[in-house]
Amino acid sequence: MGEATLIVPDALLQTMRRRRVTRSFTDSPVPDEALGQIVEAGRWATSGGNRYPHRFMVVRDPERIRLIRSVAPGMLPLPPALIAILIDTEQAGADSMRVEVEPMHWVDVGTAAMNMMTMAQALGIGSCPVTSFSKSGVATMLELPANLVAEFLLILGYPASAKRATNPNAPTPVTARDLTYWEHVGEHDPASTPRDGT
Amino acid sequence: MTNAREQSGELVLSEEQALEIITFLVSSAEICLHEPIYYGTFRLIDGASRMIGYMLEHDPSRTAEFLRGFKDEIDANKTLMMSDRESYYAFLREIPAKAAAELKRFREA
Numbered sequence: 317m318g319e320a321t322l323i324v325p326d327a328l329l330q331t332m333r334r335r336r337v338t339r340s341f342t343d344s345p346v347p348d349e350a351l352g353q354i355v356e357a358g359r360w361a362t363s364g365g366n367r368y369p370h371r372f373m374v375v376r377d378p379e380r381i382r383l384i385r386s387v388a389p390g391m392l393p394l395p396p397a398l399i400a401i402l403i404d405t406e407q408a409g410a411d412s413m414r415v416e417v418e419p420m421h422w423v424d425v426g427t428a429a430m431n432m433m434t435m436a437q438a439l440g441i442g443s444c445p446v447t448s449f450s451k452s453g454v455a456t457m458l459e460l461p462a463n464l465v466a467e468f469l470l471i472l473g474y475p476a477s478a479k480r481a482t483n484p485n486a487p488t489p490v491t492a493r494d495l496t497y498w499e500h501v502g503e504h505d506p507a508s509t510p511r512d513g514t
Numbered sequence: 515m516t517n518a519r520e521q522s523g524e525l526v527l528s529e530e531q532a533l534e535i536i537t538f539l540v541s542s543a544e545i546c547l548h549e550p551i552y553y554g555t556f557r558l559i560d561g562a563s564r565m566i567g568y569m570l571e572h573d574p575s576r577t578a579e580f581l582r583g584f585k586d587e588i589d590a591n592k593t594l595m596m597s598d599r600e601s602y603y604a605f606l607r608e609i610p611a612k613a614a615a616e617l618k619r620f621r622e623a
Contacts, residue, residue: 339593386537389545389557392593448549450541485598 331438338442339392341473345376346397350439354472355399357435361427369408369421370428370467373400373458380457387453388469390446395471399432400454401425406463415465425467432470442475524574531568538564555606556595563588576623580616584609 355372363370375381376397384398385391391398403425408415415421429445436443446469454466493508504510527535542557566585570578587609594602 382534386534387541389538389542389560392560448545448553450544453537453541453544483594483598483601485601487597 328434332434335433335437335443337444338473338475339444340476341393341395341442341471342476344396344474346441346472346474350436350441351376351397351399351472353439354432354435354441357431358399358401358428361424361431363424363427364420365411367408367411367413368424369403369411369413369415370424371402371404371464372428373402374398375400375458383457384449384454384469387457388446388449390448391444391469391471393444393471393473395444396473398472399470400458400466401428401468401470402460402464403467404463405465422467429468429470436470436472440474441472444471445469446471524572524576526569526572526574526577527565528568528572531571535561535565535568552595552599556592559588559592559606559609563592577616577620584612584616587612 351374355374358372374397375384378394378396381396381398382394385394403415403421405415408421413421433443433445447467449466449469451466454460454469455464458466460466488511491508491511493504493510496505497503498505538561542554542561546554546557563585566581566588570581570585574581591602591605594605
């Protein structure tokens with residue numbers, strides 16, 4: 317048996333289930349303490365080979381965020397804060413990671429981002445992952461040295477109480493059963509129920 | 515011959531806002547190289563919304579009412595791209611006529 321967890325599994329699962337992409341924020345700033353907790357969660361994400369080729373950059377300056385938004389078409393709202401996940405290509409190269417041809421570092425970026433989004437949700441802060449941006453444009457706006465490359469932007473803020481449109485044509489959310497085979501392709505968790513009831 | 519815009523003498527974008535839109539457009543062009551093809555339509559329609567947002571900050575006297583409604587319509591429908599693509603495509607097919615009608619009205623006024 318491992319160490320007892322501080323939170324019950326159901327609470328963790330509920331936090332994960334309640335997280336939604338937030339595309340409308342209030343103007344309220346995100347407290348520095350909360351941003352610190354979010355990057356701490358990112359720090360505890362797995363990193364292949366314990367290499368940690370990534371760096372986090374917290375940005376709160378509204379003017380700077382507005383400039384970044386102009387090179388990040390995937391950033392729809394103007395958020396009060398963002399965290400850029402960067403890859404240190406010099407360190408990655410020293411660790412024999414070939415970031416230009418092998419996407420291994422993306423796993424590290426993804427696990428860190430997911431931990432951050434889960435922590436944000438636990439803190440009542442909305443988040444939205446942004447990958448649609450110009451890397452050269454973001455490098456210019458963040459004044460990055462040549463060895464740091466932006467791979468991911470996590471925008472953060474308190475969710476505005478925007479009305480969620482109901483769309484009858486929206487696809488049915490996937491279930492764990494849809495995504496999971498047990499032992500062999502086509503075989504599912506015998507305790508799960510298929511969505512069509514068959 | 516002068517058109518309505520020249521007659522009114524209104525400026526509806528600052529140089530900085532225009533530069534932001536240009537930066538947005540060229541950044542969109544770059545990411546269109548690796549995103550799904552239909553995302554390009556989203557970038558265009560979102561770019562239109564962003565430009566309208568900047569224009570409304572200058573309160574354009576002759577088009578503000580139209581632009582406000584047009585932007586609301588774009589913003590209410592653009593994210594259908596992620597959840598209901600057929601409805602999104604139908605929306606894309608509808609809106610050019612509305613912009614065209616407004617341009618025609620503007621020039622004839």
